[in-house]
Amino acid sequence: MSQRYPIEKVRNIGIIAHIDAGKTTTSERILFYSGISHKIGEIHDGEAIMDWMEQERERGITITAAATTCFWIPSDRQKDEAFKHQINIIDTPGHVDFTVEVERSLRVLDGAVVIFEAVAGVEAQSETVWRQADKYHVPRLCYINKMDRMGANFDFALNSILEKLTPNAVAIHLPMGQEEHFSGLIDLVIMKALYFEGDHGIELKLTEIPAEYQEAAKAARAKLLERVVEHDDKVMEKYLAGDEPGLVDLKKTLRKAVLANKLVPVLVGSSFKNKGVQPILDAVVDYLPSPLDVPDVKGINANNNEAILIKSDDTAPLAALAFKIQTDPFVGQLTYFRVYSGIMKSGTYVFNTTTGNKERVSRLVRMHANTRAEETEVAAGDIGAIVGMKNTKTGDTLCDEETPIILEKIEFPEPVVSVKIEPESRADQEKIGDALRRLSDEDPTFKVKIDHETGDTIMSGMGELHLEILVDRMFREFKVKAKVGRPRVAYRETITAEAEAQGKYIRQTGGRGQYGDVHLRVRPLESGQGFSFVNKIKGGVIPEEFVPAIKKGIEEALAKGVVLGYPMVDIEAEVFYGSYHDVDSSEAAFKIAGSMAFQEAARRAKPILMEPIMRLEVVMPEKYLCDVTGDLNSRRAQISNISDRGMDLKVIDATVPLAQMFGYTTTLRSLTQGRGSSMMEFHHFARVPDNIVKQIQESKQPKEATR
Numbered sequence: 001m002s003q004r005y006p007i008e009k010v011r012n013i014g015i016i017a018h019i020d021a022g023k024t025t026t027s028e029r030i031l032f033y034s035g036i037s038h039k040i041g042e043i044h045d046g047e048a049i050m051d052w053m054e055q056e057r058e059r060g061i062t063i064t065a066a067a068t069t070c071f072w073i074p075s076d077r078q079k080d081e082a083f084k085h086q087i088n089i090i091d092t093p094g095h096v097d098f099t100v101e102v103e104r105s106l107r108v109l110d111g112a113v114v115i116f117e118a119v120a121g122v123e124a125q126s127e128t129v130w131r132q133a134d135k136y137h138v139p140r141l142c143y144i145n146k147m148d149r150m151g152a153n154f155d156f157a158l159n160s161i162l163e164k165l166t167p168n169a170v171a172i173h174l175p176m177g178q179e180e181h182f183s184g185l186i187d188l189v190i191m192k193a194l195y196f197e198g199d200h201g202i203e204l205k206l207t208e209i210p211a212e213y214q215e216a217a218k219a220a221r222a223k224l225l226e227r228v229v230e231h232d233d234k235v236m237e238k239y240l241a242g243d244e245p246g247l248v249d250l251k252k253t254l255r256k257a258v259l260a261n262k263l264v265p266v267l268v269g270s271s272f273k274n275k276g277v278q279p280i281l282d283a284v285v286d287y288l289p290s291p292l293d294v295p296d297v298k299g300i301n302a303n304n305n306e307a308i309l310i311k312s313d314d315t316a317p318l319a320a321l322a323f324k325i326q327t328d329p330f331v332g333q334l335t336y337f338r339v340y341s342g343i344m345k346s347g348t349y350v351f352n353t354t355t356g357n358k359e360r361v362s363r364l365v366r367m368h369a370n371t372r373a374e375e376t377e378v379a380a381g382d383i384g385a386i387v388g389m390k391n392t393k394t395g396d397t398l399c400d401e402e403t404p405i406i407l408e409k410i411e412f413p414e415p416v417v418s419v420k421i422e423p424e425s426r427a428d429q430e431k432i433g434d435a436l437r438r439l440s441d442e443d444p445t446f447k448v449k450i451d452h453e454t455g456d457t458i459m460s461g462m463g464e465l466h467l468e469i470l471v472d473r474m475f476r477e478f479k480v481k482a483k484v485g486r487p488r489v490a491y492r493e494t495i496t497a498e499a500e501a502q503g504k505y506i507r508q509t510g511g512r513g514q515y516g517d518v519h520l521r522v523r524p525l526e527s528g529q530g531f532s533f534v535n536k537i538k539g540g541v542i543p544e545e546f547v548p549a550i551k552k553g554i555e556e557a558l559a560k561g562v563v564l565g566y567p568m569v570d571i572e573a574e575v576f577y578g579s580y581h582d583v584d585s586s587e588a589a590f591k592i593a594g595s596m597a598f599q600e601a602a603r604r605a606k607p608i609l610m611e612p613i614m615r616l617e618v619v620m621p622e623k624y625l626c627d628v629t630g631d632l633n634s635r636r637a638q639i640s641n642i643s644d645r646g647m648d649l650k651v652i653d654a655t656v657p658l659a660q661m662f663g664y665t666t667t668l669r670s671l672t673q674g675r676g677s678s679m680m681e682f683h684h685f686a687r688v689p690d691n692i693v694k695q696i697q698e699s700k701q702p703k704e705a706t707r
Contacts, residue, residue, distance in 0.1 A: 007290060011288055018126045026115060029271050067090050105324075109136075116157055185279070322398060431479065492610040
């Protein structure tokens with residue numbers, strides 16, 4: 001077993017950012033400087049430790065969140081082992097199609113380092129990951145990377161953070177030079193210039209601030225002090241009396257503000273040029289929380305459904321959250337978990353409150369990307385993985401059977417793109433089922449269903465790239481040969497009015513008959529509220545034992561809408577009357593009656609077809625602006641803003657129907673001679689215009705005719 005670090009010296013952090021901001025490059029440097037790896041793995045060489053999947057190395061992007069652990073003594077502690085900290089790091093993807101990896105990582109992390117590119121500043125996915133961090137109240141640091149790139153501008157990047165993300169950002173670093181002249185940074189907390197010398201910038205050299213930067217440093221330091229001192233009354237009083245806070249008080253007060261999400265320190269560097277990474281680790285230790293610094297986690301006592309608070313305490317009963325499932329080709333299924341209280345021990349049994357079953361913890365490991373180190377136990381505040389669990393899924397709570405606890409589940413977005421997949425041969429039929437099951441276990445945003453009309457297997461995901469990667473994994477990891485159809489939109493249906501209907505199911509076949517009678521009222525809900533079932537039956541007109549069957553019948557009817565057969569969402573169904581027969585009534589009869597009543601009520605409630613509307617950001621040289629906007633207008637896009645970025649770049653912000661965007665990347669490359677780029681993420685569902693509904697209806701006809 002490895003050394004157990006005191007919980008106050010543990011940091012659980014995520015590296016999050018827009019695609020290509022430098023997350024994995026920064027993570028690789030962190031592993032190198034902390035002594036975990038002895039060679040820096042470069043993404044462009046396909047050797048990054050944290051990008052271990054074949055698809056990641058081929059494409060140069062992060063696809064799956066990779067976890068690792070490193071150890072760090074702050075630079076000002078003279079390598080004193082007493083100050084060594086354990087830092088658990090999760091490097092997350094930047095592409096919006098893999099947003100599930102960011103979502104579930106932030107759910108279990110205590111802090112985050114958000115990376116921005118010095119040329120582009122805040123980009124589309126930067127805003128998405130920031131909102132995800134806000135959702136879980138995660139304290140964070142900002143790191144403005146790539147200061148060596150042409151067009152790098154620290155002030156622009158910092159202002160974009162202040163304007164688009166938070167007014168609480170405050171610089172604790174200033175760059176010395178920009179672009180090819182970037183030579184080091186000024187630490188405004190200690191008011192020293194910092195240079196990175198030796199092989200790979202491993203030696204930190206502190207000097208006095210060069211004369212040409214003195215004035216800017218003093219102004220930035222004054223701004224920093226003003227923002228920090230207001231978070232501690234005593235420090236504020238001294239400051240107003242002309243007494244500048246000492247280093248200890250300054251760091252302590254800044255830490256207090258960061259933990260409360262009142263300030264976000266901004267650091268600067270160039271990870272690829274080995275400048276500025278060690279100060280990130282120092283700042284993680286100095287300002288980001290330990291498990292003791294974050295609020296107690298909310299849970300529910302499974303025995304009485306009462307809300308409880310769970311403290312990070314080794315001596316308390318076990319409470320852990322499974323936040324990621326991964327299939328490992330050598331050891332089988334890996335279940336990543338975060339322990340909130342108690343100790344997870346190998347060789348013991350844990351109770352899964354989600355399934356109601358016990359499972360054995362046969363082996364515990366600490367992950368380092370795709371390699372494993374054996375552990376005998378994982379204590380409160382720490383992150384580990386269990387080998388070989390078969391019935392645990394993402395979001396399940398693992399605890400002691402005597403003290404059953406339910407932790408808050410992780411919510412995931414619904415998929416918006418679908419493709420048909422079919423095996424090439426009978427031999428692939430079995431393999432494809434196993435592959436789809438295991439991939440959907442790993443990824444909650446990947447859904448698989450059978451179209452009962454056609455018998456087709458339909459797989460749905462967050463985007464074209466998401467499905468492309470999953471299909472590629474099926475071919476490589478599971479050796480499945482299959483044909484894949486063209487991507488298609490995952491439409492939804494809903495209602496726009498209130499309506500009532502009766503569903504009456506009567507069958508007499510000689511023996512015992514079937515009788516169910518349900519009166520139902522449906523009404524629309526706000527977008528995103530899903531389905532709500534209300535039981536308003538009074539006086540025993542329908543026995544209580546048949547009500548769950550009615551609900552089940554309605555839920556099955558929801559899966560196949562009344563406009564074009566797409567799933568229905570954001571509907572409340574209220575059962576208010578009905579009748580039953582002493583002998584002939586059954587659960588099956590009321591299930592069918594509930595389904596019939598819902599379908600008829602939905603037809604009367606002015607149903608509409610809904611399509612996913614995507615938020616789109618397009619970046620291109622100014623000379624291509626007219627061509628790109630013209631193309632977007634032809635795709636039913638609503639352009640909300642056109643702004644400048646860097647030298648001659650223009651940025652278009654728009655919303656556009658997903659149905660119009662398949663293959664857009666290729667079109668954009670053609671329009672801009674390969675110099676344009678785009679980022680698209682789901683924004684909301686909106687009503688499909690009637691003329692488009694008619695087109696969709698006509699496009700479905702051939703498929704139905706050839707069944």
